[in-house]
Amino acid sequence: MGLSEHIVMRELDIPDIADFEVYRRHGGWEAYRYALTEKTPADIVQMVKESGLRGRGGAGFPTGIKWGFLPKGVYPRYLLCNCDESEPGTFNNHQIIDKNPHQLIEGVALSAYAIEAEVAYIYMRGEFAAAARTLERAIAQAYAAGFLGKKILGTDFNLDIYVHRGAGAYICGEETALMESLEGKIGQPRLKPPFPAVAGLYGKPTIINNVETLANVPRIVEKGVAWYRSHGTEKSPGTKCFSLSGHVNRPGNYELPFGVPLRELIESPEYGGGMKGGRPVKIIIPGGASAPWLTADHLDVPLDYESVAAAGSMLGSGAVIVLNDTVSAPHVAYKMDEFFKHESCGKCTPCREGTHWLVRVLHRMVEEGHATAADIDTLHSIYRQMAGNCFCLLGESAVMPIKSALALFPHEFEALVKQSSRHNGHHIPLMVHR
Amino acid sequence: MTLLETHQAEIEAIVARYASKRSAVLPLLYLAQDTYGYLTDEAIREVATILELPATDVYEVVGFYTLFYNRPVGTWVLQVCDDVPCCYCGAEELIAALKQTLGIHEDETTPDGMFTLQRVKCLAACDRAPVLQANLDYVYDVTPDRVQTLLNDLRSRAAEARKRGVSGRFAEDYEFTRDGRLVQIERFSPYRPREFVIEPPAQPATPPPSVAPEADAGLDRPDTRKASPL
Ligand SMILES: Cc1cc2nc3c(=O)[nH]c(=O)nc-3n(C[C@H](O)[C@H](O)[C@H](O)COP(=O)(O)O)c2cc1C
Numbered sequence: 246m247g248l249s250e251h252i253v254m255r256e257l258d259i260p261d262i263a264d265f266e267v268y269r270r271h272g273g274w275e276a277y278r279y280a281l282t283e284k285t286p287a288d289i290v291q292m293v294k295e296s297g298l299r300g301r302g303g304a305g306f307p308t309g310i311k312w313g314f315l316p317k318g319v320y321p322r323y324l325l326c327n328c329d330e331s332e333p334g335t336f337n338n339h340q341i342i343d344k345n346p347h348q349l350i351e352g353v354a355l356s357a358y359a360i361e362a363e364v365a366y367i368y369m370r371g372e373f374a375a376a377a378r379t380l381e382r383a384i385a386q387a388y389a390a391g392f393l394g395k396k397i398l399g400t401d402f403n404l405d406i407y408v409h410r411g412a413g414a415y416i417c418g419e420e421t422a423l424m425e426s427l428e429g430k431i432g433q434p435r436l437k438p439p440f441p442a443v444a445g446l447y448g449k450p451t452i453i454n455n456v457e458t459l460a461n462v463p464r465i466v467e468k469g470v471a472w473y474r475s476h477g478t479e480k481s482p483g484t485k486c487f488s489l490s491g492h493v494n495r496p497g498n499y500e501l502p503f504g505v506p507l508r509e510l511i512e513s514p515e516y517g518g519g520m521k522g523g524r525p526v527k528i529i530i531p532g533g534a535s536a537p538w539l540t541a542d543h544l545d546v547p548l549d550y551e552s553v554a555a556a557g558s559m560l561g562s563g564a565v566i567v568l569n570d571t572v573s574a575p576h577v578a579y580k581m582d583e584f585f586k587h588e589s590c591g592k593c594t595p596c597r598e599g600t601h602w603l604v605r606v607l608h609r610m611v612e613e614g615h616a617t618a619a620d621i622d623t624l625h626s627i628y629r630q631m632a633g634n635c636f637c638l639l640g641e642s643a644v645m646p647i648k649s650a651l652a653l654f655p656h657e658f659e660a661l662v663k664q665s666s667r668h669n670g671h672h673i674p675l676m677v678h679r
Numbered sequence: 680m681t682l683l684e685t686h687q688a689e690i691e692a693i694v695a696r697y698a699s700k701r702s703a704v705l706p707l708l709y710l711a712q713d714t715y716g717y718l719t720d721e722a723i724r725e726v727a728t729i730l731e732l733p734a735t736d737v738y739e740v741v742g743f744y745t746l747f748y749n750r751p752v753g754t755w756v757l758q759v760c761d762d763v764p765c766c767y768c769g770a771e772e773l774i775a776a777l778k779q780t781l782g783i784h785e786d787e788t789t790p791d792g793m794f795t796l797q798r799v800k801c802l803a804a805c806d807r808a809p810v811l812q813a814n815l816d817y818v819y820d821v822t823p824d825r826v827q828t829l830l831n832d833l834r835s836r837a838a839e840a841r842k843r844g845v846s847g848r849f850a851e852d853y854e855f856t857r858d859g860r861l862v863q864i865e866r867f868s869p870y871r872p873r874e875f876v877i878e879p880p881a882q883p884a885t886p887p888p889s890v891a892p893e894a895d896a897g898l899d900r901p902d903t904r905k906a907s908p909l
Pocket residue numbers: 299300301302303304305306308327328329330331332415416417418419420421453454455456458459637638639
């Protein structure tokens with residue numbers, strides 16, 4: 246099911262596409278020129294709507310429809326490109342910027358034209374310091390070639406693109422927290438509604454999209470809706486850059502049409518190359534840390550939004566983490582929830598306290614070897630109190646690892662209780678706490 | 680010399696990018712951190728003055744974001760990813776090797792002020808585990824046997840590192856070659872496909888244990904080690 250031509254990871258077809266001249270020689274920035282000189286912004290929005298492009302940042306929301314939510318006649322508007330990429334298992338934005346940066350910048354510029362924004366910010370996680378320089382250089386080249394700035398290509402369109410680095414906070418990937426952060430505040434999410442399209446950055450209408458989403462746009466405009474829709478499935482058109490990691494022989498990013506079976510991604514010699522040392526698959530987390538877990542029973546699930554949801558999980562950011570039988574499920578839940586505890590912004594109680602207590606109990610059970618039967622009930626009770634009560638999706642996501650582990654591998658928790666030697670069901674002091 | 684005196688043009692250019700001055704707080708804190716080595720009270724107040732903010736607002740920001748240091752750190756801050764999946768692909772072994780070689784624990788600095796060791800969450804390079812950042816320079820495929828090479832290299836680059844600071848404004852990426860040399864990745868080089876070694880299936884396949892209690896500490900799990908990309 247391989248691709249004859251990549252849509253986003255084009256460095257696989259054109260090895261030095263990160264070079265501005267090479268990108269230009271292969272039609273780079275022509276879609277933008279065509280849009281500015283021959284199409285109206287509304288035409289581009291319509292095209293993206295018809296393409297069925299869905300947001301790659303996690304929710305899979307149709308991009309053209311989101312763009313259509315902008316209130317008419319309200320300016321200025323802002324475009325934000327979300328490159329906070331901090332969820333465990335996701336690393337495709339990082340590669341897109343390193344290997345095909347000009348397509349992203351063209352995508353940002355084209356999308357800004359479509360939504361009539363004259364300023365766009367690319368918000369990058371602080372750790373992407375080197376990648377930020379790659380983008381700054383690509384932006385400088387686009388200015389020098391006359392694609393950014395004032396009165397671009399003789400039209401009335403003005404556009405400035407800036408790179409803005411965060412400083413180490415996963416929550417700033419949440420769209421409203423990102424706006425808070427960009428406004429110079431701590432990254433705590435805002436209440437929705439109002440949605441960003443109505444009142445976003447500086448209270449102005451704002452569109453926010455993921456790096457991979459925006460990198461698709463130039464190709465849709467260049468090659469047309471029919472070509473784009475010839476990839477993937479009816480409801481999930483196009484391709485996805487799957488970030489495959491864990492106990493596979495060939496971890497990495499693989500761009501494949503939506504609908505490719507999980508098994509093919511993991512086992513094909515061109516992609517995952519099978520499990521390391523031939524060990525069996527135990528846990529598959531198909532959409533980044535927030536996705537409910539799947540197991541070896543789900544290897545035939547096609548990787549598109551609908552099918553993964555039907556299997557009880559979510560495609561999310563398309564980060565597929567595959568773990569083998571050497572891992573213990575309670576330990577994976579502990580590590581995952583430690584991530585969420587670390588990244589909880591502290592704004593709301595269910596998440597701040599819930600993640601804290603999940604980690605404390607799990608740490609004692611898994612790391613200190615003290616587990617009682619009551620702990621299992623406590624874990625159930627903590628995540629139930631969190632579910633549905635958190636202010637943003639980070640807290641809701643933190644429910645998934647522990648809920649999945651308890652549902653799929655209850656015997657492993659029971660085994661921890663049995664193994665726990667140094668107690669008799671009595672109160673056990675919390676020895677260590679990180 | 681104040682921040683404004685030494686970096687006036689840069690500060691003005693940064694502030695001009697935003698509709699509100701306050702938006703420049705993260706970039707200016709990075710600048711201050713590179714200038715002073717870490718965020719001293721004085722540095723924080725300077726940033727507050729430049730942006731016409733109450734100092735408490737800037738303190739709050741410094742406290743919220745993990746890449747800001749309000750106390751002295753080593754010339755190199757080593758941030759090792761210990762998240763899922765890295766922790767099952769050699770990260771714990773790497774951290775153990777670093778602790779042993781450096782003689783420090785997490786969140787400590789070596790007595791010579793050269794290295795600070797930190798555990799961090801996913802660095803968005805899970806396919807290159809074990810992975811760390813040295814002052815936001817990525818270093819990929821750092822298996823424990825490569826720790827000595829890495830530390831030697833960092834020591835010899837220390838003078839340069841002091842110039843570049845801990846905010847990554849001039850960060851580079853590094854990787855190990857198959858024969859164990861540490862090389863800088865050309866930022867703007869053509870794409871080079873990675874090579875993989877497919878490990879043969881274990882013979883005979885052992886049945887999965889119901890619980891693998893040592894999974895986190897598993898010190899000899901060669902099957903989780905990944906070959907170098909070159
Ligand atoms: C806690 C949290 C973290 C998120 N992190 C990211 C991220 O790093 N990158 C991203 O594109 N979207 C992230 N999102 C999703 C964004 O809120 C938003 O939906 C997305 O950027 C929209 O872009 P899209 O429509 O192109 O997917 C995150 C959401 C939550 C709740």
